[in-house]
Amino acid sequence: MIQYALKRILYLIPVFIGVTFFTFLIFLVVPGDPVRLALGQHPNPELQQKIEHELGMDLPWYIRYFRYIGKAVQGDLGTSIRTGEPVTKIILDRFPATLTLTVAAMVFAIIVGLPAGIFSATKQYSWIDNTFMVMALVGISMPVFVLGLILLLIFVSFLHIVPGTGYGDGQLIYMLLPAITLGTIPMAIISRMTRSSLLEVMGSDYIRTARAKGIKEKSVILKHAFKNAFIPVVTVIGNNFASLMAGAIITERVFNWPGIGSATISAIEQRDLPVVMGLVFFIAVIFVIVNLIVDISYIFIDPRIKLE
């Protein structure tokens, strides 16, 4: 297993090189000079030159790229053109907010999605099943910003249950709406996946055998069927977790959540090149690492999976 993990970690190196290279490439070909934009409509040419020199923009692109990678592996992702803050600090400041929101959203998705899926599978084609599945369909289809705005309108403007948007001072109540908004799509996917996967398993021979042995239905579902049905669900949970961690750009924007997604959007709007590069690099790292963890976790969930 350790060998497998090491192998997977080694695979990450070309992935990181690819990600950074392509991000770098995008900013090379995107029209417009980021320094000029950061400095406004009529910039001071001397200052512009100075900043360009500091950023190494007067050097050939490949030297800039290798210099960037060299510093990045040492944890130095440069400094923001706009604020002068180190990019690493920007990331470290924002990441806890994204992490807590992601965890909360996934907890919501799992707590609601799993029971709904199991319930639907056991009561296939009942009105409850139909209701859950229609809700899941709506959940998957509804754009995040629409759901976010509707929730804000109901809970903030009309019912006054939630005080407003933002991070508050860390109070849980501020997390409620963004977590529900962000967790709704994964919740819908999880419930649908749980339902179909469970239905598939319920038709297999060993379940019939279990039932024939007179085991209670609840046990059949939870102990026998669910264990096997859970494997594809884990994949879904893992993948969703990874993409949510990468920053829920729209949700963070709507709820004014000071996380990675919100910082990425601001940096792009302000053409703050070092920050955008750093954030993309960080997002890629997180995405890849979470996927790795998910892959490794299969070993524990399903011993049949061979590690090759």
Add this chain to the structure above:
Amino acid sequence: MKRFSSIVALFVVALVALAGCGTSTDGGTPTEQTRSGTLRVAIGQDAPTLDPARVTDTTSHEVTKQMYEGLVAYDKELNIVASLASSWDISPDGTLYTFHLRDAKFATGDPVTANDVKWSFERVLNPATKSERTWIFDEVAGAFDYTAGKAQEVTGIVVKDDKTVEIKLTEYSPIFLHKMTYSAAYIVNRKIIESYDNNEAAEEKTEIPAKEGKEPEKTESQLKSGLWHSYESAGTGPFKLQEWKKDQKVVLIPNDNYWGQKSMVETLVFPVIKDDTIRMQEYQAGNIDVLYPIPDADFERVKNDPQLSTEISQVKDLAIYYIGFQNKLEPFTNKKVRQAFNMAVNRQDIVDKIFKGRHTLATGIIPPSMPNYKSLTDAYPYDPTKAKQLLEEAIKEGAKVPSKVVFAFNQGNVTHKNIAEFIQEQIKGNLGIDLQLESVEWATYLKRIDDGAFPMFRLGWVADYPDPDNFLWVLLDSSNAGPKGGGAFYSNPNFDKLVRDAKKEKDNEKRMGLYAEAEKIAMEDACWMPIVFQNSWTLVKPNVSGYFRNAMGPMMYNTVKIGPK
């Protein structure tokens, strides 16, 4: 099944409990918060910096303005009035300013001296500060030498005694005092900034893990010293920084050492709310007290809402939205063509139908809110017949009118597109000329305007300081054509002479007269097609009094009072 339903029920209960918890820990309803004396002014983006020397954007300016002061400031009518300097004298030739400082103290309690003024200004000019506003001291004697490292101090800034500082200019400048109102000219407390430079305070307060010193030239310590303003303010204004949570909020508290009227609110918070819709929603939910500006999309609704319409106030900005003609490209090399275009477009329709009355029809180049200025111009009338006649005359005179004329606008704003399409339709209908619309990404757009690549383009301009010089000289003087400001590549020696003479004129009334003449020439030449003078609109809760905003931003918030809702 019971068990499954109970899980769902449990979750619902948990949600409700969570909701209940939040309300109680939050300290109650928004009404109670308002009563506690917290003024909440939403900002659409986080301040990029709170170091006055590095402020270039309006958000940072609005926040720093509450904590810092310069030698002079603007009053409500945009006149220059005393601030940290209680008075000043100007030599007859206008090149020597003597500022007499008032007995003011920094928030720390340290007195403000002439040495602080010199140190603050030299700090801006020091390349290590990376200020983008060094140019505000361009006329100060010795400023360039100091920045270039050729001198140890700025020779033109002389400390006469503790409370008197002299500033010597290399040449007379009518806008020098305006520039002294900029954030970069705020006086800062050397003691605080240097404590971070020495890195002791920074080590304690930043969370950046210090690396083991492998690279001696490593910039980390410099970065920490550059970030002192994230943790403390170093000014004399009515407020001081309590907390700056990046991308969340800036919290200010009253400065008891302020020399003027002390704050009437307990806390001043600038919550960062990036999305227009959400900012509006938060205002309506009572979570913010001041909303500036009202998002364009909400303007009509707010105006027609019986309650919200009573909370609106208008700010006449020193800003213009115009269509530029590249005066060196066909067909706009001919004055009559430019005039014909001006007359062929019904701009009042743009004001009424596209802007829905948010802005005012532009009657010239300089907005009417310009203090002490009286314009001699009027808008070109909408007269399609006369326009057609002018175009025909121009063609007879040899003007080359291409079958298609490129009209560019920048991407990402539907208003620009709507205006472009409206003008396209009118020009086609009234002059028979096809305008080829090109929507271009902003960075490329600016570059191509600088290069003079578009025959027709749209742009806006917001004044840096309330003086006609900032419009006429910056945007239209032939020496500024191209990247320095003049995308129109307009050139008229008579205009240039008037604008340059005005720069030297010491009598303000005469100076304004010269600008009025120059503006008249530029309008007769139809160098642009001015569209609207822009207004912005603010929403202020009825229980907030004393809030005032003019074209240069809000006044200090020390006079703002929050009453019961």
